[in-house]
Amino acid sequence: EAAVTQSPRNKVAVTGGKVTLSCNQTNNHNNMYWYRQDTGHGLRLIHYSYGAGSTEKGDIPDGYKASRPSQENFSLILELATPSQTSVYFCASGDVLGGQNTLYFGAGTRLSVL
């Protein structure tokens, strides 16, 4: 069974503070993704990665950095958190296998920036 684990599940941060969201996958997938989910916007892509050492900007990368130190781990970093970054963040892993481009999602991290 594919497994994507996010930590922490809930986080309260102060404005201007640094926040790191972590994601671990045991699927041996090459691709990993960070999305945020906000009412009315669905899921918006922040950063993604094709493998260890690679990071790509998604549609809304401003204010976020990403790090992919290994096949299994993909982090999302908010260097200076702002209240507008309050959201639910989802990590996913995926690969194009058998002609299907399927994502496996973690359970999400609820971040509140006060």
Add this chain to the structure above:
Amino acid sequence: GEQVEQRPPHLSVREGDSAIIICTYTDSATAYFSWYKQEAGAGLQLLMSVLSNVDRKEEQGLTVLLNKKDKRLSLNLTAAHPGDSAVYFCAVSEDYGNEKITFGAGTKLTIKP
């Protein structure tokens, strides 16, 4: 870049009725099309995927239709039951080597008894 519009944002149907959700996309290079289901408090789970050479796919009470000419993807739930209540998302991406996946804004489906 790719733009995906999904409608309706909210949909309420009676148990046993059908429900249809539609997505339109803009990029003609789009090659992979998927529908995901998100239950309350959980991450998304894949329902069904189709490639661009597939017009219609049916599985377990779900039908996905793809109209490449109109750049339209639809999900039809036949004989809806309470367990179908969830938020549904379409997702599209280009061909292998560019796996940036773009999601629609979601449809909250409520099944009434």
